[in-house]
Amino acid sequence: METVIRVDSLGKTYGETVAVEEVSFEVGRGEIFGVVGPNGAGKTTIIECLTGMRSPDSGTVEVLGLNPLKNGDDLRRRIGVQLQQAALPDRLKVREALELYSTFYDSPADWRGLMDRWGLTEKRDTVFSTLSGGQQQRLFVALALLNDPEVVFLDELTSGLDPQARRASWDLVRDIRETGKTVVLVTHFMDEAETLCDRVAVVDRGNLVALDTPAALINGLHAESSLSFSTSNGFDPARLRHLPGVSEASRERDRIVVRGESSLLAPVAAELDRRGVAPRNLKMEQATLEDVFLTLTGREMRD
Template sequence: MAAAVTVEALRKAYGAKVAVADVSLRVEEGEIFGLLGPNGSGKTTTVECVQGLRRADAGRVDVFGLDAVHDAAHVRRIVGSQLQESALPDRLRVAEALQLFSTFQPGGPPWQELLEEWGLADRRNTAFGDLSGGQRQRLFVALALVANPRLVVLDEMTTGLDPAARRVAWELVEAVRDRGTTVLMVTHFMDEAERLCDRVAVLVSGRIVARGTPAELVAGVGGRHVARFTAPTATDLGFLRAIPDVDEVRTGAGGDVAVTGSGPVVARVGHALVSRGLEPEDLRADGSTLEDAYLALTEPGGRAREGG
């Protein structure tokens, strides 16, 4: 697969403050790639360098084979952006915004088509200040696509949105990828990254400490699975401790049972229960999440080492 973005040994400082110490990554064409990390870890500076908005002190950034420094003007023509705290004048109407942006960035689809595609046709005469959170996100995505870019950068696009608007935003991101556009996104929300991203990189203090698929990051920090169910009081569950990969069996009030282990432990627990005539209707699986892996990688004293 061809590379959409290649970053090699990127470094950027603001006076004595080092924002990006040493970042190298590769974003494949057609994927959603997520940058995760605490505030001040260098995520926004990295994507600004990718877009040609900031000049790195050292290192190299290529976007579809173009140098982000020497070909910055060209790079900006093929990259669409939705940046942190995006906003428009409250009185600017939806259609006016799209028409205005299309004059700045010609070469994309007619702005009227974007109105239809992103569900804004019935809001064409609505002022920006009167749009809901989800409608604003639709507009920002449409504006990012007005020049038909090959890469779209989304920086904390769902911060401050209610759960319904966040779901709308997620569907928009998936729709952008489905039309063949590569997506580079910055987010603080682990459920968002786990839902959307094909691969992620975790930054801490301007350096990448882990990268891979969300599942690989979870597995890399010792992901555990838990089988939960209720059993009749006084049921002998000692046989569960003999199941391969089971680490712990805990019973609680009301017959609550939690069996913790690794690998396909939930399937094995279910098989063992059924083979002994126990068929709990509430058997369910809980497991380690990307948030668990993220905290293990970023919390002081708990940072995992990058593998591979």
């Protein structure tokens, strides 16, 4: 896979505060690459260094073979950036913003097509200040795509959106990748990273603490899965303890809980069927990227 982003020993401090320390990674063309971490972990600083908005104190950064600081003008023609903290003039209309920003580029994408694709056509004559949070986010993404970029940076794209709007945004992120673009997605939603990202970089206290596919990170926990259900009779859960992949089976209140390997569902279901037991309200729980995140970064509150 062709490397489009290369970060080598990136470091950035603000006075005595170390924001990023010795971070290194590469991003391949066509990836959706996630950057996750607690508040203040250094995620935004990394993105700002990648897009030329901040100067690293140490290390090297290349995006599309360009130095973001030395070749800033050339790079900005080839990347798109949607930042979490962004704003437009209150009275600027949606169509006015898209039409205006399209004049900044020699060969812009069709702004009307972007307006339609991101569900903004009905809001074309609505001023920025009266758009909902989700509509504002979609407008910023559309603006980031006006130059038909090769790499798109999305910073907390779905923050503040309702579940329906979040899921719709996920489909649009996939669409961006399907057009051949590379996406760098900064998010604090672990389900979002697990669903969308080909690989995820976990950043904590300015350090890169893990980097792999979501599946590999989850498997690396070696965490047990659990299967719970209720029955209409006094079934003894001890009858399940001998099954392959099962490490424990017990009754917890009115439910039977079976713990073990991720493959435990099949043998448990077969054994229940053999004994004529019909489980009700069956629920399977497996480790998620959120479990990885909490294991690596801890559970204490962060400001």
